[in-house]
Amino acid sequence: MEHLVYASSSSVYGANTQMPFSVHYNVDHPISLYAATKKANELMAHTYADISELTRDGGFNPFTSIEDRVARFVEWYRKFCGEQLNSRQNWRNENMEGIEIIDHNGIRYAEVIWARARVNKTFFFSPPSSSFQFGLLAHEAGFRELAHYHKPFERMINDLQQMFVMQRGVVVIELYDDNRRLIREVQLNAGDAVVLIHGIHGLRVVEDFQAISVKQGPFIGAEHDKINVEVTR
Secondary structure (H helix, E strand, O other): OOOOOOEOOOHHOOOOOOOOOOOOOOOOOOOOOHHHHHHHHHHHHHHHHHHHOEEEEOOOOOOHHHHHHHHHHHHEEEEEEEHHHHHHHHHHHHHHEEEEEEEOEEEEEEEEEOOOOOOOOOEEOOOOOOOOOOOOOOOOOOOOOOOOOOOOOOOOOOOEEEEEEEEEEEEEEEEEEEEEEEEEEEEEEEOOOOEEEEOOEEEOOOEEEEEEEEEEEOOOHHHOOOOOOOOOO
C-alpha cells in the first residue's frame, strides 16, 4: 500500500458554529462519543501513515444539509474512484507482459495468462465486482502471510466463469460470440491458463492433456451447468 485515504466527520468540531468548518479550526472539544471516535480515527490514520511512510488524504463534509453532504460526497467519491481506476489501468498497461485480453465488440470474452507472465507484485486482473477473482501472487523471499481464514458471507452469482490451468499437453480453446460465430482460437500449452468470462466456448485436444479446472459453486447438476449449441466456424 502506498497511499492511505481516511474519512472523518464534521462532528469533530463539536459546538463550533462558524460555517463552513475548516481543517484549521480546533477540534479538542467534541460533544458526542461519535465525534470523539472520529477524532481518534484521524489521529490513528496520521500516525499509521507517518510510521509506514505513506502519503495520506483525509476529508469530511463541512456542509450542513443532507443534500449538500450527499452531493459533495458523490463528487469526491467519483473523483477518487476515477483516480484509482486510472492508476490501476496504468499499472496494467505497464505490467501486462504475458497477459492477453480477448475482447470482441466491447465485450470481454476471456483473459489468457501465458506461462511466461511475470509481475513484480501481487495483482488481480479481475475487477472487484467480478464474481470470479483471479490474478497472480508474487512476493519476495522472506515474505510471510499471517495465518488467517476467509470470512464467509452470502454472495449472489448469476454467471458461471471457468478457468483452465494447463499442467501438461496441448489444447485449443474455441471462443464464439453471442451469435455463435467463431471469433478466436487459443492454443494452450503446459503452464498457460485461461479464464472464460463470457460467451460460448469449445475445447479441442491436440495432445493428451491435464489441466486444473476451476468454476464457481455449488454444482447443482449438469442440466444447470452446460447447454450444447450449434455453432458457426
